[in-house]
Amino acid sequence: xxxxxxxxxxxxxxxxxxxxxxxxxxxxxxxxxxxxxxxxxxxxxxxxxxxxxxxxxxxxxxxxxxxxxxxxxxxxxxxxxxxxxxxxxxxxxxxxxxxxxxxxxxxxxxxxxxxxxxxxxxxxxxxxxxxxxxxxxxxxxxxxxxxxxxxxxxxxxxxxxxxxxxxxxxxxxxxxxxxxxxxxxx
Ligand code: FES
Ligand code: FES
Numbered sequence: 009x010x011x012x013x014x015x016x017x018x019x020x021x022x023x024x025x026x027x028x029x030x031x032x033x034x035x036x037x038x039x040x041x042x043x044x045x046x047x048x049x050x051x052x053x054x055x056x057x058x059x060x061x062x063x064x065x066x067x068x069x070x071x072x073x074x075x076x077x078x079x080x081x082x083x084x085x086x087x088x089x090x091x092x093x094x095x096x097x098x099x100x101x102x103x104x105x106x107x108x109x110x111x112x113x114x115x116x117x118x119x120x121x122x123x124x125x126x127x128x129x130x131x132x133x134x135x136x137x138x139x140x141x142x143x144x145x146x147x148x149x150x151x152x153x154x155x156x157x158x159x160x161x162x163x164x165x166x167x168x169x170x171x172x173x174x175x176x177x178x179x180x181x182x183x184x185x186x187x188x189x190x191x192x193x194x
Contacts, residue, residue, distance in 0.1 A: 019031065019033075020083060020085075022087070024047060024090070025089060025090060035081035038079065039078035039080055040064045040076045049090050051120040055117065055149070056076075057076050058076070061148070062122075063118050063120070064121065065125055091120035094123065094124075101179070103127055106161045106162070106164045106165040107158070111160075114153055122150065134166060141162045142159070145159075145162070
């Protein structure tokens with residue numbers, strides 16, 4: 009947490025998808041609402057609103073968080089990556105492409121969170137076992153796919169990354185990985 013000392017106003021500064029932003033916000037406003045209402049980044053979805061479903065997942069300083077549980081003040085000074093920050097110009101991110109090709113997305117409510125959870129997983133485990141995939145996505149619920157195609161999408165992306173000999177599944181549109189551990193994969 010990067011809580012400023014002696015802070016008197018309601019402004020916070022954070023980096024969203026590679027862009028620095030300063031915003032006026034009630035300190036206890038949820039990061040999810042800040043993203044959706046103030047920044048119009050509607051990729052993060054509200055499912056349960058209680059930290060149980062993962063549909064609101066974003067990366068905060070490289071860690072996967074439920075943005076419905078993060079007060080805006082806690083995000084002050086943080087680096088945030090949302091699903092909008094993964095695509096590289098007009099091209100889908102490799103993880104998005106794998107979900108598309110594997111049928112890992114149906115209604116799409118869980119998909120942004122699933123993809124960010126996959127990004128976080130592959131930064132830590134470039135070639136994850138099925139058990140590591142299941143554990144890495146355990147905080148993200150899907151009511152449509154039965155998970156099999158989602159796991160297949162993750163395996164496909166890991167396999168492509170291995171075949172290509174680089175780490176495309178941990179890149180972002182800003183050209184850097186939000187994960188501290190991802191730099192060790194290059
Ligand atoms: S809406 Fe945040 S975890 Fe469900
Ligand atoms: S695709 Fe519908 S909840 Fe996962």
